[in-house]
Amino acid sequence: MWIETIVMPREEPAHYCPAPQRDRAAVHAAGRAESQQFRDSVLSYLRNHELMNAVKWVSEPGSIAMVTLHCTSGVLERLQREPRFEAGRSLSLTAY
Known part of the structure; x- marks a missing residue:
């Protein structure tokens, strides 16, 4: 099953500086x-890590x-x- 995953760089908390x-x-x-x-x-x-066969789609850079991926839960883990x-799953929204 494919899931939508969002990946961002991990950052350490920083003090605010304008x-x-x-x-x-x-x-x-x-x-x-x-x-x-x-993205690279x-x-x-x-x-x-030989995980590309468990990835269906990768977003383009913005x-x-x-990065947004459609992948298996093993890749997310x-x-x-x-x-x-x-990294985490994106939320699905059902509108009525």
Whole structure:
């Protein structure tokens, strides 16, 4: 059974520090680059641990470091044990 899984980088809690003003285009470009790099690290992990055959679909990079996968529950469990990643199932919403 395929499940939708969301993977994000694991981060240590940080103290709030206001960011300096930056050009929006530069912020967006930096976010896209970080997203691509994170996606590459998730795919590398999946390939190195021979889990790609249990993955049906992988999202394209966006403007934040996050990857959505359609995978088996075994892949989700392995990603949850990896200290670099924060992974979980996405919530399904049924509207009436």
